[in-house]
Amino acid sequence: MAYVCPRCGGPVARDVSAGASILFGLVGALVSAAFGSLKCARCGEIDQSEFPPEVRSQMTRNSILMGVSGVVLFVVAITFLAQGS
Ligand SMILES: [Zn+2]
Secondary structure: OOEEOOOOOOEEEEOOOHHHHHHHHHHHHHHHHHHOOEEEOOOEEEOHHHOOHHHHHHHHHHHHHHHHHHHHHHHHHHHHHHHOO
């Protein structure tokens, strides 16, 4: 999911933490993808307030969607483990 940098017009990506992905697997990856800091390859970290309002509301929607997916996956995994063997 890429956004456009408000400063240079380049692509901005979430800074997905590798550590979180290793620790929490897919759930951690989803959560850091939803709430990680936004980084432009040229300008570095971009504050959410620098993006236009419509992009920010889109980000909020995407973050909620990914956060909910992470929680659902977590619950499914726990349920599966609890029923397993
Ligand atoms: Zn930029």
